[in-house]
Amino acid sequence: MxxxxxxxxxxxxxxxxxxxxxxxxxxxxxxxxxxxxxxxxxxxxxxxxxxxxxxxxxxLEVIRLLDGDILLQRASKYRFATKDPFPGRDLEAARAVPGVASAWPLYAAWHELFWRNPADGENFLVRVFAFDPDHPVLSLPELDANLKDLRDLDTAIVDRRARRFLGMDPPPPAAELNGSKIKIIGSFAFGPDFENDGTVVIGDRTFAKLLPNPLGGPLDVELGVIKLASGSNPIAVKQAITAAVPTDLAVLTKAQLLELERKFQADVSxxxxxxxxxxxxxxxxxxxxxxxxxxxxxxxxxxxxxxxxxxxxxxxxxxxxxxxxxxxxxxxxxxxxxxxxxxxxxxxxxxxxxxxxxxxxxxxxxxxxxxxxxxxxxxxxxxxxxxxxxxxxx
Amino acid sequence: MRFALAWRILTYDKGRTALAVAGVFLAIVLVFVQLGFFIAVPQGGMLLYDRTRFDLLIASTSYEYQVQPGEFPLSRLDRAKTAPEVALAAPLYFGSAKWRSGEDGKAPDVFVIGLDPRDRIFASADINLQLSVLDRTNTVLVDSMTRSMFGPLTTGRTVEIDDDKVKIGGNYVLGTGFMGLGVILVSAQNFVHLFPYRQLDQINLGLIQLKPGVDPDHAAASLRALLGGDTRIFTRPELETHETAYWTTRTSVGLLFGSGLIISFIVGVMVVYQILATQVSRQLPQFATLKAVGYGDRFLNGTVIIMALLIVLAGFFPALAAALGVYAVIREETLLPVEMSGTRIAAVFVATLAMAAASALLSMSSLRRADPADLFG
Structure with missing residues (x-):
């Protein structure tokens, strides 16, 4: 060869x-x-x-759940999981801006509400989100079926994937939030993060009863969840909202809010x-x-x-x-x-x-x-x- | 003889042995670091307790952990003061407020500790000396580890907390632990001024200092009898057990660093095994010869075990030195009390020996292939 x-x-x-x-x-x-x-x-x-x-x-998961294009929050809010609410009338001002289809409030509490596990009677801090059941702002399909019942006072939907010591899986028929009896009308699967052990969703009226505005009057809003009318120019509408609300509020796209949170987590942890x-x-x-x-x-x-x-x-x-x-x-x-x-x-x-x-x-x-x-x-x-x-x- | 043979095999190919030692070194450093975090996180949660002087802690029965302690009436503490064993009973008030003078217009949450400035509760004499500043109205002391997003922490700066203007009276060095991104000390009077909905007669924790020579367990028992059922009393060891259990079982810390610990151990075993198995298969004719001249399996296995031990020991001590360096960096970055302890060194050393044993056992199977008859195949 x-x-x-x-x-x-x-x-x-x-x-x-x-x-x-x-x-x-x-x-x-x-x-x-x-x-x-x-x-x-x-x-x-x-x-x-x-x-x-x-x-x-x-x-970041919870921010992804927000059912809106543009979000309104206090400019001083440095991370999502901190209470820094603003007056509801500012959200109404945003709602009046042409091109805005809807603008509804999210109320939240991270460090104020204690859940009493009915199985062992122990109290644990939980993260609570609230909204008007006729205008839900979280896109969790499992919530939708229960929205009608959420209109009743003292009702709640709980997180089946919360840490087990909270006793939310299977959801108990009733429990307590800050000593107040709460009827559990349904559940969803979400999960804890490194600071929150579990999540409870309640209606705005129940929230107002549990945590009334310390100054009296209507509830302050944690986050305004805004949807744009189809065909409107997002940049122009965002600018118009910024002009319509006080300067101590920040108008953010969802991507911007996610970025803000990501940056905070990377900086401090x-x-x-x-x-x-x-x-x-x-x-x-x-x-x-x-x-x-x-x-x-x-x-x-x-x-x-x-x-x-x-x-x-x-x-x-x-x-x-x-x-x-x-x-x-x-x-x-x-x-x-x-x-x-x-x-x-x-x-x-x-x-x-x-x-x-x-x-x-x-x-x-x-x-x-x-x-x-x-x-x-x-x-x-x-x-x-x-x-x-x-x-x-x- | 076994040792001599193992030594010869390892020194015959120095480059390869160096590689093995480097791999084991890294695996052991990783074990140390994961273990360091595993222990540092609960210790971070213990920071305030570790750096204050007290023998017993009185808390509400709804006490969860330091940052979520619940409330109980000040009168319980006053009653504890009447016990003959008690030298000092100091109340602590905890609250969270908005620091409205942060960078970029942000308002980070600040953890507020209210105390009586006359109570010398801190282990550091420096902090105790500074406490008298707190008697002035609306004056606070700021922990020097407070994050940069709070803006400058210079003495004399006026900042807004919630709706109040307060003056920074100085900085102290304690560490923020898991209390928050920023921590300040205020007097009890200024505390209730900052938090109008809080009253002086509802406190979060009571620190008890006992008279010299009093046995803490004994004093705890008599205080429990004195105070009745609506409070909880911890001795220092009980408190440490409680807080450690909280951080390792209630949060993801245990699982996170626990699984890291297991994986780094397995990586160590794999590295040593790789090296041993290659050495064994390369020296297979020699091992077979030894067998042919009458050395038994026990001798050959013993040689492999000694090789494994030599490799891991050579990796262990440099790894210990490197881990000390890494711990120093973590301490500096986080002010967490990550310290090397005798038990930790012993625990990692035992794990290292287990690494050697596991990898030696795994590579013995290749040794069994040493057949004298193959030599003339």
Whole structure:
């Protein structure tokens, strides 16, 4: 057989010999070991990334529920979960602006209302949202069926996914809020975040009874939820609302409100750096493991590589095989880790009541990190192939 | 002999061994850090208690944790004062208000602690000396860890809290813990002025200092009898147990850092196992030779165990040093009392040994493949 001048090119014309693939499968126990090692590093990264996102998402979830295009709140309100209400007449001024289809209030309390668990008689702080049942401002489909009953005084809808010690799952027939008897007329699935253990939704009249305006008169509004008329120009209407309301109010799109909250959480909580560090450690450990694996493979296959070199295969082709093999190892580690993490997210999410979701973004980021980690270690290990001297093999 | 062989194998390929040690090092640092947070979070919740001087704490029966303590009548504290064991009974008032002088026109929530400035309750003499400033009307002391969004904390600055104008009388160093983004101290008189709906005779907590030589458990029992059923009395150890249980079971802290702890342990096992298994398979002919000349499985297994131990020990001590550095950074950033303790070092050391044992056990299966007959295959 006469060797072609540049055998590396041959495969493009005469069928593809999946050398990297065969190398990977050559030693099954080793494949198992390497995908186990890389997989655990990936799992560590996925868990840390998942926790970080759950942490931020848990506090953003409630803002996403708001059923409006534009939101009105006190300019001094520095985060969502703090009471800083404004007079209801300011919301009426916004409602009169042309282009506004509807503008309804959300009332809220984070630190004022205690829920008494009827099962054990203990009192716990809960987050309470209230609105006019004829004009709901939260888009939770499960709420809609119960809105009619919410018009009655002293009725409430509770969160089945609240922390278990609140005793909201299954919803009890009755409970107490700040010592006042409350009839439970339904439930929804929402979940706690890192500061709130559970959520209760009540009608505006019940809210006014529990937490009357300290100055007397109508309730102050926590958040104005504004919908635009179809066909109106959002930017122009937003400007018109800003002009119509006092300057101590902020007029925000939903995206702006989400951004404000995200920024607050990132500024004050140490969750970001904690989880970033865990991810980094996963990455470095993964790199060490994959370097170890690729290096050993290369050491074992050195005679084969030397033979190929002697046959005239170019270094470039050999390096390419090594990199292909690294990518395959990365996938062999990533795929099982990704599947296990879906399961773990389910279990941990259900136990800790955290919004741990495997998103496309998370899958993509972790895959990218895994490929990156394996390719770096392959590049570090590949020097061994480059230095292969065919003469040494014999 | 076993040790000598293990040492030889590890030093034969120094680069590979260094890699293993680096991997184990990282895994152990991660274990330390996760454990640090696991413990630091409850400690952050204990910050105020840890830095005040008292032997017993009186609270309402609806006490949940420090920031949600419930209320009870001041008269209970007055009655406690009559007990012969009690040297001092100091009331504490807690409230949350809007700091309306924040940056960018924002009004962050400030945690307000009301106290009697004559009660020297703080462990730090510096804070106790500053308390007399609080006797002036509408004057507050601000914790120096209060976040930057509150604006400058300079002494003499007038700020608006809810609807009142108050003057910053100075800064003190205690830490905000989980009380809030900002914490201020005020006198009880100024407290009820800030919170008009609160009365002086309804307090949140009572700190009891006992006379020298009095046994706290004994005093707690007699105070319980004296005060009756509508209050709860904690000794210091009881309080610590209560607060730690709150943070680790009621919040996601336990699960979050607990799962991080388990995963970092497993990563450590995987790293050591990877290295051992490769070493074993590379030295398989040599191991088979040893078997052929009469060394038993016990000897070979022992060698692998010693290799595992050497790797993790080499990783442990640098990891301990690095963790001390990381803890210092966390302390500085959060003012949480993250300190290295003897028990924590011992616990991580045991976990490290377990890491070595688990990975050695896993790689012994490859050792069983050492068959002298294969040598001449």
């Amino acid at each position: 006469i060797a072609t001048l540049r055998p590396g090119r041959e495969r493009r014309f005469f069928g593809f010999v999946p050398l990297a693939w065969r190398n990977l499968l050559a030693n099954k126990p080793r494949l198992l070991r390497s995908s186990g090692g890389i997989g655990f590093a990936v799992l560590l990264m996925l868990m840390q990334l998942g926790f970080e996102r759950a942490f931020f998402n848990a506090s 140490s969750a970001g750096p904690i989880f970033a560090m865990g991810t980094l450690v996963g990455f470095v450990v993964g790199m060490l493991i994959s370097y170890q694996i690729i290096y050993t493979d290369l050491a074992e296959q050195q005679p084969q590589y030397a033979t190929m070199k002697a046959m005239g295969y170019r270094t470039r082709y050999l390096v390419q095989v090594v990199l292909e093999q690294a990518i395959l190892s990365a996938l062999a580690g990533w795929i099982p880790a990704w599947l296990v993490s879906i399961l773990l997210f389910r279990i941990v999410g259900a136990v800790a009541l955290l919004p741990l979701h495997m998103t496309m973004e998370l899958a993509f980021i972790s895959l990218l990190l895994t490929l990156f980690m394996c390719l770096i270690s392959a590049i570090l290990a590949v020097r061994r192939v480059i230095s292969t001297d065919p003469a040494e093999v014999f």
